[in-house]
Amino acid sequence: MMKKIVTIIACAVALGIALVTVFAHFSQVESPSISDSADKAKTSSKIVIGYSAPGFVGNQHLIMQGLKTRAIKKGWEVLVFNANLNAAKQAEQIEFLIAKGVNAIVAVPIDSEAIASSIKKANVADIPFYTIDRAPTCCNIEMSVLSDNYLAGVQSANAMVELLSKRYGSPKGTVLELQGNLLQNVAQLRGAGFHSVIDKHPDIKVFSYDTKWSAKKHTEYTSFFLLSQKVDGIYMHSDSVGIPNVLSALNELALKHKTGDSRHVFIVGVDGSIVALQGIRDGYVDQASSQPINDFGIIVEWMEKRLNGQEIKEEIVTNTNTLWSPAQVKKADIGWKLLLSTTSVTKHNVDDKRLWANQPQ
Numbered sequence: 001m002m003k004k005i006v007t008i009i010a011c012a013v014a015l016g017i018a019l020v021t022v023f024a025h026f027s028q029v030e031s032p033s034i035s036d037s038a039d040k041a042k043t044s045s046k047i048v049i050g051y052s053a054p055g056f057v058g059n060q061h062l063i064m065q066g067l068k069t070r071a072i073k074k075g076w077e078v079l080v081f082n083a084n085l086n087a088a089k090q091a092e093q094i095e096f097l098i099a100k101g102v103n104a105i106v107a108v109p110i111d112s113e114a115i116a117s118s119i120k121k122a123n124v125a126d127i128p129f130y131t132i133d134r135a136p137t138c139c140n141i142e143m144s145v146l147s148d149n150y151l152a153g154v155q156s157a158n159a160m161v162e163l164l165s166k167r168y169g170s171p172k173g174t175v176l177e178l179q180g181n182l183l184q185n186v187a188q189l190r191g192a193g194f195h196s197v198i199d200k201h202p203d204i205k206v207f208s209y210d211t212k213w214s215a216k217k218h219t220e221y222t223s224f225f226l227l228s229q230k231v232d233g234i235y236m237h238s239d240s241v242g243i244p245n246v247l248s249a250l251n252e253l254a255l256k257h258k259t260g261d262s263r264h265v266f267i268v269g270v271d272g273s274i275v276a277l278q279g280i281r282d283g284y285v286d287q288a289s290s291q292p293i294n295d296f297g298i299i300v301e302w303m304e305k306r307l308n309g310q311e312i313k314e315e316i317v318t319n320t321n322t323l324w325s326p327a328q329v330k331k332a333d334i335g336w337k338l339l340l341s342t343t344s345v346t347k348h349n350v351d352d353k354r355l356w357a358n359q360p361q
Helices: 002-027 034-042 060-073 087-100 116-124 149-168 185-198 215-228 239-252 274-282 293-307
Strands: 048-053 077-082 104-107 129-132 143-147 173-179 204-210 233-236 266-271 287-290 315-317 327-332 335-340 343-345
Touching (some): 048 087, 149 173, 149 185, 149 266, 204 215, 239 274, 293 335
Parallel strands (some): 048 077
Antiparallel strands (some): 287 343, 315 327
16 A cells, blocks of 8 residues: 555656646747737836837838837837738737837827827827827827928929920929828828929819729729820829829720820829839839838937937938938927938939839848
8 A cells, every 4th residue: 555655656746847847848938929028028128119010011011120120229129010901900909019018119000090099098108109101190199200291292293393394385284193091191291292382383283082092092093084084194192002003094094105205194103112113214104202211210219319318309310321311300299200301203313222112122
């Protein structure tokens, strides 16, 4: 009987040692999940920031990578979430980051107004909130860094006025404006900048359609409008989305002609995408206001100042090695804004290697 008890005790001890060994092994295995990484935010001395992408469409992957690269160089950890173009999902993901106690949150708002509730919750939790590429239309944030979208619209409008003037001897004609999502300040500013120039010329008639950044709507509106109306030019708020679909629609309507042809439809727009620059080289696109996409991540410099307790001030930021210079740091109704200059691209500078679309992707 005693021998059996000893045997049982020995087995139990061996089993306990085995379980401890197994547990110790798995406790040392690093989990690849975002949630486990985020759990470290409250206890780790490393700076952890949360990044909320609206969806990895268009240029959004490059925007995210630009920020992440700069943050990692500072030794920071970046937790990336993708909302897949769902504003409610973006709000849930931001709430998760707030609950985890990250040091700061950076977002590209899907809806510039709807994100207000997320910003307010972050403010209550004393977590600095930033946006890039797009700014909220209400609520206070630390800073928003984005292209000078108003300037981009102005640059495209100036190009359109010049093109129409060369064709007719004076600025006149019909222009189709393919807007972005008017719920976002980006589209509002690109439209406002364009109209600040165009509206000074009453003989230029502009017809505007809200595409909500939809590729399908770019095709539909172009086809619908050009079937019933002669158009001299097209201005698109996003050439990344618009160029392939607009050129396809023009081709279907037998209206795709190169520059120099009297039937050529002038095309200008904002983004300075790869397809836009290729369109300029091919002679189907006339101008693109190029954003400094890869440089939006420069916001980490101001995030670091905030985390170190340094004061932000209005200033002009210059850098002779970049196209976004001069940039403006200015106080706005929603907080600080860092506006990076856009570059008007035509056939004369389309091969400039500093343009984001000419850089390795």
